[in-house]
Amino acid sequence: MLQSKFKSLTPRNDVLSFVVLAVLLLVLLPLLFDIFRLNLIGKYLTFAFVAIGLVLSWGLGGILSLGQGIFFGIGGYAMAMFLKLEASTPENTAIQSTPGIPDFMDWNQLTALPWFWEPFHSFGFTLVAIIVLPAIFAYIIGAAMFKRRVGGVYFAIITQAIAAILTILIIGQQGYTGGVNGITDLRTLLGWDIRTDSAKYILYFVNAILLLAVLVAAQYIRKSKLGRLLVAMRDSEDRVRFSGYDVDNYKIFIFCIAGIFSSIGGAMFTLQVGFMSPSLIGIVPSIEMVIFAAVGGNLSIFGAVYGALIVNWAKTILSESYPEVWLFAMGALFIAVVLAFPKGLAGLYETYLQPKVDKLLDKKLKKDKAE
């Protein structure tokens, strides 16, 4: 019984994709690249968390959020606040007029730590917040929209507006949030210096393993009845509703899951890159995240990872040499994906490569049996 359930969760092709990806992330990339490049790859992979969430909510469920930066930011800021407080010991900040508070607060004439910063002294609270805060936030947005039957384009626009509002709020409240510069100069995690090369290696592997864990969770959801329900809702929402399901709850649930995944990505971004700023949560980054999922293939959780890797890689290379071209290239890429290969890289793989892989696997299995 349990075994058959496990089998239904792990079709051969998905196992293969998972193993290939795990080898790539845990063995090949670390061997091929120096720590500078590997750290960059780690940064790209934090966006894969968001893209996987988008595959579930948008690809499967048809709920397009153009504001996933919100949740990336929640996780990122939660982690950044913890790290900033740890970096702002009275000794480190002795030259400030109020020692013991983050530097940007001092520059903005704050004389005490704001109340909502207080709990971020605790690492345990921070970890819980990275999971629970995005879930609460997504629940509120989801309940407000889906219970009123707001969906489709309207939902996309509203999530985008919320991302814009959040950015403006953070930039405007400089004394509380670090403003447009974000929260910078992060040094240690529980006394462990995160800026050294060895720390960067360890964080890369923590990130990669978390990503693989999120993939397993996503695979479980995709292969459960809930995953099939999401597809059904995308096809014919009324039929699902009049088959006795409270459709709104399912939408809220998957939106929360996508939010939590994004938040984990955001927290890992802060740890690996060493800062968090509003430039990562606004309209443009939120749309970029959708493009990662689209390029990878919005129905494939594995495609999402490759999409995030490849598009970010291209972004780095292009913007190193022609920074002004990048936004146009990104727009062109999105149009090309939608028009020419709507199922993204995963779709191309399924059409051209998978039949060959299947043949090979069949041959191999037969041979094993014969022996």
Add this chain to the structure above:
Amino acid sequence: MYQQKDFVLSVEGLTVSFDGFKAVNNVSFYIEEQEIRVIIGPNGAGKTTILDLICGKTKSTEGSIKFKGKELTKLREHEIVHAGVGRKFQNPSIYEDLTVFENLELSYPKGKKVWGALTFTRDQAVIDKVNEIAEMIFLKEMLQSKASLLSHGQKQWLEIGMLLIQDPELLMLDEPVAGMSVSERKQTAALLQKITQDRSVLVIEHDMHFVEEIADRVTVMHQGQVLSEGSMDHVQSDPKVIEVYLGH
């Protein structure tokens, strides 16, 4: 006065107005246990709106809908389904990207809450039930095909099958034979005869031969109101009905 408990469904003084236009105006009718009731009427008479009101897709402005003594007008859509009302839409609405098996499985009355759906396992009871229903709706051979590959008639059957697996006490069908070929129509009539045995059925249909074949009683609607009600013969000889269908 009728005794309330004798009726599966009692609709009383039902009215809905869209910006002042009364699509359904003060409609009352009663459906008995195991009765097959057909609603007929010209386009725009408010037939589909009545089904929308009963299953909660549209909220009524006035009046009451009681199902086994339970007021439906205050319930949400999925609660009405759980109370025992099933509805088939006019255009076949099925899940094109899923297989026939998965389409039927999603209607199986288990794991309807978020947590239940996450932990749902496809046990033997589910498989048996799906197979049984697939046999009934002539789709046994197609279980593993994508639903998008079915013909129009097969899609209609699939949706009927999805309702059967829910096992509702009141089954509402909106033009179940529309767009079907002659042979499909015959099969459907036989299917309906079979599945309507243990439940009450409310059907909207245009095809008069088909109506004659299946209806216990007929309600004729015109411009949002009930024009006539009774057996097929009674309705057909009613001068008001003749006026509406043949007059002007």
